[in-house]
Amino acid sequence: MKMFLETLKMCKAEIVKVVKEAEGIKSLLLETSIEKPIPGQFVMVWVPGFEEIPISPSMYERNVLRLTVATVGETTRKIHSLKPGERLFIRGPYGRGFNLDEKGNFLLIAGGYGAAPIIYALHELRKKGKNVAYIIGARSKDKLLFVSEARKFNAEVYIATDDGSLGFKGSAVEVAEKLIAKYDNVLACGPERMLYKIMLKCLELGVKCQISIERYIKCGIGICGSCVLDPKGLRVCSDGPVFYAEELANTEFGKYYTYPPGIKKPIE
Amino acid sequence: MVNLKVSISKLKLKTPILLASGVLGSSYSTINRVIRETRIGAIVTKSFTWEPRVGYNTPIVAYTKAGIVNAVGLTNPGYRALKEILGNIVKNDVPIVVSIAASTSKEYAEIASFAEENGADAVELNLSCPHVKGHGLEIGQDPEYVGKIVHEVRSVLKIPVIVKLGLTDRIVDSALKAEKAGADAVSAINSIRSVVIDVYARKPILSNIYGGLSGPAIHPIAVRVVFDLYKNIEIPIIGIGGVTDWVDAVEFFLAGASAVAIASVIAIKGLKVIDEIIKGIEEYMDKEGFQKISELVGLAHGN
Numbered sequence: 001m002k003m004f005l006e007t008l009k010m011c012k013a014e015i016v017k018v019v020k021e022a023e024g025i026k027s028l029l030l031e032t033s034i035e036k037p038i039p040g041q042f043v044m045v046w047v048p049g050f051e052e053i054p055i056s057p058s059m060y061e062r063n064v065l066r067l068t069v070a071t072v073g074e075t076t077r078k079i080h081s082l083k084p085g086e087r088l089f090i091r092g093p094y095g096r097g098f099n100l101d102e103k104g105n106f107l108l109i110a111g112g113y114g115a116a117p118i119i120y121a122l123h124e125l126r127k128k129g130k131n132v133a134y135i136i137g138a139r140s141k142d143k144l145l146f147v148s149e150a151r152k153f154n155a156e157v158y159i160a161t162d163d164g165s166l167g168f169k170g171s172a173v174e175v176a177e178k179l180i181a182k183y184d185n186v187l188a189c190g191p192e193r194m195l196y197k198i199m200l201k202c203l204e205l206g207v208k209c210q211i212s213i214e215r216y217i218k219c220g221i222g223i224c225g226s227c228v229l230d231p232k233g234l235r236v237c238s239d240g241p242v243f244y245a246e247e248l249a250n251t252e253f254g255k256y257y258t259y260p261p262g263i264k265k266p267i268e
Numbered sequence: 269m270v271n272l273k274v275s276i277s278k279l280k281l282k283t284p285i286l287l288a289s290g291v292l293g294s295s296y297s298t299i300n301r302v303i304r305e306t307r308i309g310a311i312v313t314k315s316f317t318w319e320p321r322v323g324y325n326t327p328i329v330a331y332t333k334a335g336i337v338n339a340v341g342l343t344n345p346g347y348r349a350l351k352e353i354l355g356n357i358v359k360n361d362v363p364i365v366v367s368i369a370a371s372t373s374k375e376y377a378e379i380a381s382f383a384e385e386n387g388a389d390a391v392e393l394n395l396s397c398p399h400v401k402g403h404g405l406e407i408g409q410d411p412e413y414v415g416k417i418v419h420e421v422r423s424v425l426k427i428p429v430i431v432k433l434g435l436t437d438r439i440v441d442s443a444l445k446a447e448k449a450g451a452d453a454v455s456a457i458n459s460i461r462s463v464v465i466d467v468y469a470r471k472p473i474l475s476n477i478y479g480g481l482s483g484p485a486i487h488p489i490a491v492r493v494v495f496d497l498y499k500n501i502e503i504p505i506i507g508i509g510g511v512t513d514w515v516d517a518v519e520f521f522l523a524g525a526s527a528v529a530i531a532s533v534i535a536i537k538g539l540k541v542i543d544e545i546i547k548g549i550e551e552y553m554d555k556e557g558f559q560k561i562s563e564l565v566g567l568a569h570g571n
């Protein structure tokens with residue numbers, strides 16, 4: 001009881017370093033006392049005067065948490081304007097992360113800022129001595145994330161760019177579809193359209209597949225109903241955000257996105 | 269053999285635990301899930317308003333040492349969505365109580381009729397939202413107005429009308445007026461108007477500044493309210509506030525509640541807490557020699 005309420009507590013987090021990762025994407029290294037997240041879990045990040053938003057950490061080492069944030073709207077733009085020495089406020093970690101104890105080798109597939117939880121999972125899998133490959137997709141080579149970091153951790157790296165400026169010309173899914181059968185596990189995070197195709201492929205081939213998905217997260221603790229996946233009634237913030245492919249099958253995932261207060265928007 | 273069935277007016281509950289309004293009750297899929305996965309006695313939906321409400325910007329929840337302060341802001345798709353929501357619920361003998369937060373007695377009556385037409389088993393009039401202007405506590409603390417709303421809703425409805433009251437100095441008066449106007453039961457209490465300030469941000473955490481405190485911190489206050497209501501009204505009382513285990517629930521029965529509703533504890537302990545509480549009540553009754561919940565109700569008032 002006490003333990004849970006403690007995770008609701010806002011923790012101040014001081015920015016120690018800001019790194020530009022790619023066009024429109026920055027990492028913030030934060031000193032904070034929150035407990036170590038499991039890769040795939042998320043934290044709620046509050047910038048006073050702005051909103052509180054969910055972000056999946058991209059690294060954690062001894063009280064230093066790394067958040068990798070893409071500019072999308074007001075709050076993420078404000079986060080990009082912050083400098084070392086300034087503060088953010090964080091609560092969490094919340095939700096169900098990736099299960100890294102599954103047997104065998106792992107194929108990690110990332111699109112866009114979905115690379116954040118994936119690179120963190122890669123760190124932890126390598127520390128466990130697991131065999132890991134990393135597929136990263138982006139529009140062009142200046143938007144690719146964590147390529148050298150993945151190599152540093154001795155993962156096999158596959159690159160896909162839409163414009164062919166580096167690696168395979170095409171999408172991460174196209175690269176993934178040829179590789180999935182060789183792996184025991186797939187971990188994926190990125191645009192929903194891409195994740196949906198990966199889910200279908202893994203279900204077809206019977207490969208264990210864990211996907212981190214997004215819905216509109218407001219409370220983060222399973223009580224407001226804003227992040228629910230119909231028709232199974234799964235709460236992305238507390239039953240997820242990581243789900244096995246079987247759990248996502250036959251839900252709205254990949255088809256439409258329910259925004260509060262119940263507005264359905266198709267996934268383009 | 270312990271019998272956990274209770275009746276609240278015409279509602280028949282297989283267990284005395286209800287899901288309180290606001291948690292997991294805004295979409296059919298979460299309601300079905302609670303029915304499927306637990307022994308819940310009845311479900312009260314999220315409060316529905318006339319127009320859809322997106323709710324407040326985040327942060328909508330904040331920490332306190334013994335509870336949660338929330339300002340969700342009555343997020344709901346508007347009462348017309350009840351047709352589809354109620355149509356998709358698989359009840360399995362679990363009564364569905366539609367909660368309503370309106371701003372006039374006419375709106376309350378219209379939404380209530382719509383809910384009844386579409387299969388609601390009862391309505392709960394939320395007269396106690398602590399953080400949405402014109403949709404709550406202002407109404408509940410005016411006993412005359414409470415009487416007027418209940419009268420208007422009662423006169424157009426066949427299904428039971430439950431009135432949800434919040435902590436005000438006049439809660440007993442409001443409950444008496446509601447009873448006189450034909451209410452079938454009273455729920456008490458709602459969360460309590462609060463503010464949480466972060467000492468490093470030096471600002472209120474909630475975007476709405478004000479929120480409602482729920483969880484363990486409010487339990488003794490809620491027990492006091494139920495205790496006072498039991499002394500003054502005849503209609504059944506649904507005790508709400510800070511229940512985290514079976515002991516808190518039994519305490520409510522002894523104070524005078526015929527059933528108990530829970531909300532925040534779901535965030536704290538997950539859905540499984542519903543069955544844990546029910547099992548705890550069952551074991552307590554078995555060991556202490558009670559056969560029916562009604563034997564416990566109001567027992568703390570004896571001399």
Ligand SMILES: Cc1cc2nc3c(=O)[nH]c(=O)nc-3n(C[C@H](O)[C@H](O)[C@H](O)COP(=O)(O)OP(=O)(O)OC[C@H]3O[C@@H](n4cnc5c(N)ncnc54)[C@H](O)[C@@H]3O)c2cc1C
Binds near residue numbers: 071
């Ligand atoms: C579990 C999870 C993990 C995430 N991890 C990361 C990450 O590591 N890095 C990263 O850059 N982004 C991440 N996001 C997305 C990030 O939360 C949104 O980009 C951010 O909330 C946008 O806020 P804004 O104020 O800048 O934009 P706004 O202008 O407010 O919104 C723009 C769009 O962002 C999305 N969005 C806004 N608020 C929320 C919210 N509360 N919950 C979910 N989506 C929202 C909506 O699609 C909205 O249309 C994650 C989202 C989820 C659900």
Ligand SMILES: Cc1cc2nc3c(=O)[nH]c(=O)nc-3n(C[C@H](O)[C@H](O)[C@H](O)COP(=O)(O)O)c2cc1C
Binds near residue numbers: 511
């Ligand atoms: C997130 C949240 C949303 C709520 N929304 C509503 C609501 O829409 N209508 C209502 O009558 N009560 C609402 N409540 C109040 C609860 O029904 C309940 O009265 C209160 O939380 C006290 O119970 P608890 O301590 O078990 O949480 C809400 C409570 C919470 C925590």
Ligand code: FES
Binds near residue numbers: 218220221226236238
């Ligand atoms: S964000 Fe509130 S229930 Fe998931």
